[in-house]
Amino acid sequence: MKKPRPIILDLFWFVPAGALLAIFVVYPVIRTIGLSFFHKSLATGFVSEFAGLANFVRALTDSRFIASLWITFLFTAISVALEFGLGLLLAISTESIRKAQGIVRVILLIPWTLPTAVIAVLWAWMLNDQYGGVNAVLLRLGVIDSGVTWLGKPATAMIAIAFADVWKTTPFVFLILLAGLQNIPRELYDAIEIDGGGTWAKLRYVTWPHLLPFTFVALIFRIVQAFAVFDLVWVMTGGGPGGSTETVSIYTYRTYMRYLDFGYGAALAITTVVVLGIIAAVLYRAVVAKYEKAF
């Protein structure tokens, strides 16, 4: 029997990863939290002055920030709901057709792999009011009489950005859901059939309760990602027109890099994380409660 090694030798294995995480992930989070309690901006000559909760009070009374939270929330709700709806539809229709799965998966992987910022350029071109593909098709079909300036009006700009996000991310959701579906034991469906249940019963009592816990992490992951949306908006509209698509990430980025208000920017970032944490906790509780009831 070998004698146990000192634990300190074990720790060496964690040094590279630990150092990278400590410097580039943990430190920035701590620094942002710290900064959020200070005034540090162009106005203070970039000298830190203790501010207490002043930055947070300002955030909660800043109508531009509240509006950006609402815009982000709306974007997240629309795009994640559509992605999971479409993804589920696709996964269920693809699951039974083994032969086609390979090719469908490759085709759908392509939008997911392309850089979001490049996809934003692509969709901005597709949605161009005069020369874009979307208007060309809609005009030919007779749906619209003249070109729509998709990115030039608040309502359509939001829809356009959510649409581009759905286009890019549905494939990811589809792959997760497909893996989840394939994980469900066949026997459970057979049991429902013996009991005389139809398609709906199968969906309600087998597919849904199995899929939900399996994909919960993916769902939270998508919500967090959508809430942090930056590239798409920055490239497609820059937050416009008139701030109608300015999400929290865009506003925070501007506060940091254009208005050079670092303390306030940090407070905005921290507030965003807290809001996200609350959303995740509420969802977690709701799903765990439902999941337990289903069994």
Added chain:
Amino acid sequence: MIVCCVAALAPITWTASSSLKSAAELTLVPPTLLPHAPTLSNYDVLLFKRPFLRYCLNSFVIATMTSLVCVAAACLAAHRLARMRGNVRSIARLGLLVVAFFPPIVFIFPLYELIRAAGLVNHPWGLILPYSALNLPFAIWLLTGSFQQIPYELEEAASIDGLSRFQTFRKIVLPLVTPALITAGILVFVSSWNEFMLALTFMNVESEKTVTLGVATLSGAFAEEIPYGQIAAGVIASSIPLIALVLIFQRRIIAGLTAGAVK
């Protein structure tokens, strides 16, 4: 299903068609579906008159180095993590999950301070190091799962045969998890290739831009008319390497995605 496949490809096809049109044909109203006189002039300008190849080289260097650094650090940590007691491991994994769920906007300003203090603004390592760190939680998460599937007896046998712990790791364990290492490497590569916010913040000279940043800021580089043709060509040219990657490694990518998301 078919509708979705068409919907997935149609915008790319349209843009590819646009990229082959001349400036005059691009601005026809209504637009033509296929180019009447296909021309490569947009690509010619993009590749030889603009620093597009330089962007690609930058991206390639940064994404490759990031995958190497990230996967190397991750496999050391994941290997030990996989051999730890269950509760320690669960806590570590939960911590990684929480870190992975932080929006990038939380890191951006302190990272900028760090990178500037280190003199790494407009330097590839200014992106490689943060990208490696930000992708680590995912890579460790993925690799811990693979290391756990290797029977511990194998390592015991090797150590009885006189191999040191690191030798065992390098010669016995690593070869067994090569597929997982490749999967992690590809996904980290794609994610660094695609990153935008840090690149936008840290790379402000043309010669150091990544291809994602370069394509996204092409239109801003012109004062007068927006060069739609070149932008379309840029979208297509920058997508080709990634599409090739998907075609070659699709099984690995899907395995990594689903394993990372559902465990």
